[in-house]
Amino acid sequence: MTQSYEYVLSEAPFIVRRTVRWGDCDPAGVVYTGRFPDYLLGALALFKDHIVGGSGESLGKQHGVGLPCRGMTFDFAGTLWPNDIVDLECYVGELRTRSFDFHCEGRRPGGDSIFSARFSPICVHAHVRESTDIPASLRATLMRYVRVQTTR
Incomplete structure (x- = not known):
């Protein structure tokens, strides 16, 4: 039996469920801070695939632009240990x-907050790597997926 450490739990709202692996943690058993971007980017890859209808085509390519990272932020409210479950709402x-x-928004299944993260891509012309307006x-x-962020 193959165990999935990350899968789509819900499409509306869009939630990815992830199980913390032992290798994600330091010797004290707490998830390394540097693993959280992997959690974020993994969940967003599934979210973007959902947005494009599971076509396998990237979101940017579907609309004729590149979408490199302009910025990424995290705000932590809790910790995770091996085998913990975290639900990532995108x-x-x-x-x-x-x-x-x-x-x-990373939360335990009971609702306790673990972290809030923001990933901000910028639209670029792929062939010249200069910024451009978001295509219409x-x-x-x-x-269709906009939601006002709530404050804690």
Whole structure:
């Protein structure tokens, strides 16, 4: 039997469930801070695949742009240990002219907050690597997943 450490739990809201692996943790048994970007990026990869309808095509490519990282932030409220379960709820936040925010709220299944994260891609012309406005088609797609971030 193969165990999945990360899978889509719900599509509305979009939630990825992840099990903490022993290798994610330091000798004291706490998840390394540096593993949290992996958790975020893994959940967002599944979210973006959901947004494009599971086509296998990247979100940016589908709309004719590259989407490199402009910024990433984390705010921690708890810790995780081996075999803990964390639910990662993903949604779109603010849409600006050339960039936008993906948000991810990491919580225990009972609702206790572990972390809040934001990943902000910027739209670029892939062939010249310079920023460009969010294409209208991408903006319309993202608008279907926008939610105002709540404060703790």
